[in-house]
Amino acid sequence: MRAVLVLCFIFWGSHIYSQNKETLYDFNDLPQSLMLNPGAKVGFKKHIGIPFLSQIHLNAGFRGASLFDVFGDDGRDINEKIETTLNTLTSNDYVTLTQQLEIANFGWESKRNEDVYFSAGIYQELDVIGFFPKDFAVLAYQGNRDFINVPFRFSTINASGELLMVYHFGYNKRVNKKFTFGARAKLYSSIIHARSARNTGTFTTVETPQGRNIYQHIVSNADVELRTSGYASLRDLEEETGSDQVKNAVNKLIGRALLGGNLGVGVDVGFTHNINDQLSVTGSVNDLGVVFYTNDVETYRARGNYIFEGFETPIQFSGEESQNFIDELEEAIPLDTLSNTYVNMRPMKLNGSIRYSFNQYDDGRCYYCIEGEDPPYLDAVGFQVFTQFRPNRPQYAASLFYYKRLFHFLRTKVTYTVDDFSPYNLGFLVSTHINKFNFYLSANNVFEYTNLAKARGASVQLGFNIIM
């Protein structure tokens, strides 16, 4: 219990952000920008990511509070701080955690058509979001005495988590100097998934001055559901012991990662439109897809209505069996375990940007003429927007950015982002290109790094590529 509480607050407090990669988006020096916009401009002929190291991405955050709010060493009583935090948070606040690891990422220019670039790869993704279950947190922390006649809403219970592998293949086509588009087909193999959303109903303690007893405790129109896949068989493994248990669990998980899990399909599409030499517009849709959960599925569902008024006693001449509260409750709101298959949308993301480039490189030596390309612009400024669809409501972010090519081997981008977590989020990306070897590092919420405890979110990406 204690560990869970600490973990919750660490997740909530230490980091923040949705899956927004504002620094990587439209950063066309890196092949990873193709993962955000398959229609990005490609300026290289081949790339290969260093396996397992081409992109390490961690992105976590909490909307509503920080770690410091609760665990700050400020001499105040922790219970007082929890209560204050509890009162500040709403059921629209949430914790998110996204982690991605590219296992392979490579691409090549088509031999038949140099305007076509193919890319492919595999990455693993962990994506968790939990909305703050405000009503039931209050019920657990304060009880119902101060909330007589106030409904506690089951709709505040809202969370999902998934671990999956993604196999992808992308096609990028430069139609002409003005227009590039692309698409990426994705095959998802879900390893484990759980989701509880769109719950309905309320629990209310109602004062009944004219009733049979002082209160009525009413569960009204409850419909609470937790869908899981990939969990039941792991739970069954618990019966085994020792090394067999671990071995079987690992084998199962690897099998699911290798397309043995619940499969899904999806697509990314995107484009770049150069309005003129210096001004361009881009847009992309990521993870427009579904996963079909058909194997190892267990859904737990409780539905019904129940009113508790206490126990009727002493009574005489009733002739009825005495009531059993637990049996009555279970009958009124049965907990069913179902194995119905289900389908779930992937959390779709939208990106868009407008970019103005300036300060064209020209040292008079016409270095780039040999390649038949225009010299690059060394600077660019622009505006980006991001939306991600989540169980409760979409998350939004908007960024201003400044791109600077300092030397041939050093390219950078700075972003200023306003989003759910913070109104002053500064991010940066540094990408080194030494011969064919590339290393990049990006982080956001830079101001907060001096004390992550007070941060409400942070995101880090780094990786190594060979780019030719």
Place this chain on the structure above:
Amino acid sequence: MKTKKIVRLLCLFCIALMSISCVKDLDFDQVEDVVLTPIFEVDFIFSRFETDEFVDPGIDPSIVIPEVVVRDTLDYDLLATDFIVDNLEQIELTFEFRNTIQRAFEFDFGFLNDADQIVGPAFSFTAAAGNGPGTEPVITTEVIVLDSATIDVLGGARRLISSIRVQNVNSGLEGVLELRSKGTYFINYEL
């Protein structure tokens, strides 16, 4: 040569970023001090009697029955979980009687264990007599407080036993006796 310098600079930059990124001024030991103190109000028992449940209305009103007792037992083991015994600090039971019958009633209740023996204290109070049918009911309120030592003892309770007793009744007596009650549970849960 120049390249190497840049790489070194970059490495320095990364190390600098990592070293300034830290979690300051936090004290996770405070978790030890977290205490959950919710207070729950839950209905306890209720009952409603009309006089014809004590006395057959067909009996000659001149016959006075010296005493009528209604006894009941009920399965009740809500206090028997470890969580409750360990973390329940206090229970306040509030009883409210509304009486229009012109007799006082004596109400008793207590708890029985597996072997049907009384555990913990037995409680008894009197609901004041009412003023007859059609009048405002006379309200008697009683509060009993169970402290944590008593709650420990009641961990062995499996059944609730209660009785209502009234004296000198006849079939001419009219009115209603209502019993309503609630428990206020003070939890003190240290993580």
